[in-house]
Amino acid sequence: MRSPRTPYLRVDVERLTANLARVANRATAAGVALRPHAKTHKSPEVARLQLDAGAVGLTVATIGEAEVFVDAGCPDVFVAFPLWVDSEAASRLRALAERAVVAIGVDSLTGAEQAARLLAGSGVEALVEVDCGHHRSGVRASDAGPVALAAARAGLVVRGVFTFPGHSYAPDALTSAAADESAALAEAAASLRSAGLEVRLLSGGSTPSLDASDLGLLTELRPGVYAFGDAQQWELGVSDPADIALTCRTTVVSHAGGRLVLDAGSKALGADRAPYATGWGRLPAYDDARVVLLSEHHAVVDLAGATLPPLGSVVDLVPNHVCAAVNLHDTLWARRSGSLEPWPIAARGRNS
């Protein structure tokens, strides 16, 4: 097969499967279920590798993602999002529940009652989302019981509680975010039990906090980025650059100003730049290099004195946030034994 045109995303399948096995083995050893977040890869091929490695099912962010992965044969999906369930959402979820085990998130009395009203009897279960410190969505842990009770009384089976310790995405926050995760899940579970409800699941996990998560308390982990790694994980000290399984292949198009200008910009990499990031991505071959300017089709790289590779040469760039980069492409190019195989990014753009 002819090499794809740059910029394209290349996956090192050996590194990918090693990353999947490492986390799967840790979950298995601890007796904890692994439900990887498929928003990272949006790829049925990667999902299959995760399920083959022992994942109990997938986490997704939208009903559209759930549809793609159930179509691809995944038997169990959890939409980890406080969906507003209107009649169209309900009929899509009901259709999914005829083919797979399906759960959704709820984080308010109103949302839970609305979901229950339209989904009662469908088999779709609910988990109450708890805010453990990221301050995005989710109820306070002490409010989880009343929300769960409202859902249960309106006819929805409540599986348990979940949280996303997204505040782990900061230097030195990995351990404290995991502690917040345990505390919030424990309090939320107690709140459900006080309301007379059974708690079958305490679900958490984020890639940065994963090694610090309390696997004596949690019963399920939902990491996403761990499959590939990215420059954020590299700069947080979570991923060893030698384990990063996805790079954007780019061509050197200019040496303007004595810097390297690559043909990958925000439309190939995403524009994510966390406060702790040192640039817009990292170059594995040039540890001291930094992407100092990113526009839609240019990455301008200060090579820190290294000799500029010639115009027309191809350079690997690791995106800051791999989930964002993947969602910009239609294909992952999987490299295995020297050959490249196209893996469709089947759930790209499935935002609803």
Add this chain to the structure above:
Amino acid sequence: MRSPRTPYLRVDVERLTANLARVANRATAAGVALRPHAKTHKSPEVARLQLDAGAVGLTVATIGEAEVFVDAGCPDVFVAFPLWVDSEAASRLRALAERAVVAIGVDSLTGAEQAARLLAGSGVEALVEVDCGHHRSGVRASDAGPVALAAARAGLVVRGVFTFPGHSYAPDALTSAAADESAALAEAAASLRSAGLEVRLLSGGSTPSLDASDLGLLTELRPGVYAFGDAQQWELGVSDPADIALTCRTTVVSHAGGRLVLDAGSKALGADRAPYATGWGRLPAYDDARVVLLSEHHAVVDLAGATLPPLGSVVDLVPNHVCAAVNLHDTLWARRSGSLEPWPIAARGRNS
């Protein structure tokens, strides 16, 4: 037609056509050619409106975009990018040049000679890119002559010089960036003439600097964002919010923490956040509101004390950078006389 699921992009066609007419009329009055950058909309329908309003052709960023717009009937495209022309790029450009007027950017002796070697006799013309202060790609103005001469000697017709005053994207930089643009284009044109070359075109323009561009000197303008406007232009004082023609329609999914949580995140809006931005997008209905947290499928909005609209209601959000937002969707929903019509984003993801 059933309303699309949120998050989706809605275009107000009346505002769009007014934005197109305003800039087209200004260019016509000044006797300057208008060649809008199609990377903003990636839509044949919008391109057609621009051409109907008097644009001489389109600017694009990649050969793939050029192919989409020539397929859609555009007779004249300029790839405003310092392409590295390998044999595959050359054969695609040659094929395009059989159907349309085609030009590309060059910004180095090596790149110009490489392009000329593979494109000589094809009809594809070149423009030398000049850096006027954005410090992305482009030669220094005084080096434009030698690069143009190298291209010309190797067999490429050189049309003139172009620049992108991208440093206009900063508060109070609009006028100074336009002055830099004129100075660099004038010096570059002089450099070409010193090398014995004719200069048919001095091309510039960015949406923020557009009103300040020297239309006595420039002979072509290439703005992109002006078609829709976005939160960046709003916050730079370039777009009146009442003229912004594209919004992301989002659903309120949570009131967690007393804030508004919308179902549009970076995968629907893009993650762009310039240093001067006050958040990740703006809400036309709530001037004081700010998007204080953005993740892939959530926008968390501080409504600054306003009453929270109820769960399930639909709210308009203006993306920070409209070009990035458009590239995440497959369809623009064009609203005209109360009805919604799907306009395919045909060049989405055409990064090469």
